[in-house]
Amino acid sequence: MxxxxxxxxxxxxxxxxxxxxxxxxxxxxxxxxxxxxxxxxxxxxxxxxxxxxTPGLIDMQVHLREPGREDKETLETGSKAALAGGITSVVAMPNSNPDADNQTVIEFVIKRTRELDLINIYPAGAITKRREGMHLAEINELKTSGAIAVTDDGVDVQNESVLRRAMEYAKTCDMLLMSHCETSDLTEKGVMHEGWVSTQLGLAGTPAASEDLAVIKNIMLGQLCNARLHLLHNSTSGAANAIRNAKKQGYKNLSAEVSVQHFALTDEECLGYNTNAKMYPPLRSRDHVDAIIKAIQDDVFDALTTDHAPHIEPDKLEAFQDAAFGSTGLETSFAVMNSYLVKAGHINFSKGISKMSVEPARILRLQKGTLGVGADxxxxxxxxxHSWTVESTRGFSKGKNCIFDGKxxxxxxxxxxxxxxxxxxxxxxxx
Ligand SMILES: [Zn+2]
Incomplete structure (x- = not known):
């Protein structure tokens, strides 16, 4: 004992x-x-x-890069970064190399998590083979091997018929389907939010409509199949409105999240061509950020996540249009929530913690996120x-590309x- x-x-x-x-x-x-x-x-x-x-935090959207890109992050370094941020459970996205579109990769992550004995890592499997949006992965096999959800995160499933069949398949296995909402025909070569700042910088922009359309498409098909649907990293006022309406109409199996950088920062972070500010979805303009905060207050958004995306230095030392997308976040997400939502007076502390523990546990159906007697x-x-300045070079993550660096x-x-x-x-x- x-x-x-x-x-x-x-x-x-x-x-x-x-x-x-x-x-x-x-x-x-x-x-x-x-x-x-x-x-x-x-x-x-x-x-x-x-x-x-508080309950240990649960992060529903994390890129740990192993297997395949251990130079960017490993399950071990990612776990240590999570611990330093008060995070005890994460969902690992399937865009590893090879993709987690098969039983072998899922079983590898589960086995390695057990060996490391640091945090709980729940692997998500891919919706389609190689996340190419064409042929469905064996969702049932992914589930029985231990995947907690399926997603093609990094890309959207563009073909509506494939997405519908994926939702129906996931529904029959009682599996959570998590969508990265983007319309690639509209994104084209966009590297940041399309607006005044992108025009000033002379960079190709991604319109908010790219996300809005995909969110609406996912909701319509999700309602059609009554799928357990979770919308990843929402960032636009249009996405917030669509999710608000769908929830009002009674779509109970719908959940949605915001990654913390999207309520904290605007596209002005891209001024000076700071490549750490390059991510998908892009940091949006103030009007979108204000709409996102309002929707967090109203519980339109259930969960807050990091979308932790570590990269090696050369990937971010490129010109802005060529640099990799993404920012690290495991070591800063609590502080970002506390600073930009609680201390800023938008929500109380308990609500912030709920969206980083209770709600993810509910969506993922984990017996966690609570300090009740008998709980883990x-x-x-x-x-x-505690007031501190972020110095990502001193962090546990291999990725030093944190948008909050120096803040x-x-x-x-x-x-x-x-x-x-x-x-x-x-x-x-x-x-
Ligand atoms: Zn994504």
Whole structure:
């Protein structure tokens, strides 16, 4: 029997409406008691005075690059970066090399996750073979081998008939289908949001309509099949409106997320041709960002994610139009949410935590995201007032391409616990 006691912390557990000073007693990897002044003796104790104790964060959209691009990230370095951000569970996107369109890759990720014994990594399988949008992958086989969802993330399934059949197939297997919403015919060679800033920089823009059309298409087909549909990284006011309407009309199996950079930053980050600001979907103009924040307040968006996308330095040292898409985010997402939503006065802390733990767990059907008695002891301890400047060269991720690099954020993970064991404490990984 192993026991751990977290004392004197302020516990925020949105699933159980707890927002109070509490102790937590952990036994054999599960939460065994939560209450004031627990006096039971434990083998180890953490004094959480001045800290906020929450469920470990769950990130539904992460690119870990293994197998295939271990120079960019590995399951190990990505796991360590997650721990440093208070994240205890992630969904690994299938755009590895080879793609996770078959049982072998899914089983590899699951086996490696077990060996590493750092965080929970749930692999997503591909919708179509090689994510080419043509032939459906064996979704049932992916499910039985342990995939938590299917997605062709990185690209949209452009052909409506293929997408419909994929949704029907996923529905019969009771599988979550996650869509990257983009209309490639409209994106063309766009490298940033199409608007005033792209014109000023002389860069090809991607119109918001590229995302809006794909979101509407996905919702219409999702309603037709009543698919369990999750829309990844939404960034436009049009996407927010379409999802708001679909939810109002009663499409209960629909969920949607925002990656944290899309409520925090605008396309003005591209001024100066900063290639870390190049990502898909692109950082949008202020009017879109304001609409996204409003939709987060209204729970149109269920979850907040990173879309963590590490790259090697040469991929970002290119001219803006040639540089790779994406930013890292695992080590900064909590601080971005805390700074740009909570401290900025848009939502309360409990709602922010809910969208990074309770809601992802609900969508993914994980028995996690809660500090209720009997739950897995996946826990994060944050100093919510700690002010720091992001220096991605000092991070655990192999990717140093963080759009928040050099920015001042408030809030930092101090200790991260997975399955009742302390895996990260004050800058150190403990295994
Ligand atoms: Zn995507």
């Amino acid at each position: 192993t026991t751990l006691l977290i004392k004197n912390g302020h516990v925020v557990d949105p699933a159980n409406n707890v927002d109070a000073a509490c102790d937590i007693f952990i036994k054999d990897g599960k939460i065994s008691a939560l209450g004031k002044n627990i006096s039971e003796k434990a083998e180890a104790e953490i004094d959480a005075k001045g800290l906020t104790v 002891a996946d826990i994060a301890l944050f100093d919510t007032n 001042k954020l408030t809030g930092k993970a101090v200790c991260t616990i997975v399955g009742g064991r302390i895996k990260y404490r004050e800058g150190q990984i403990l295994s």
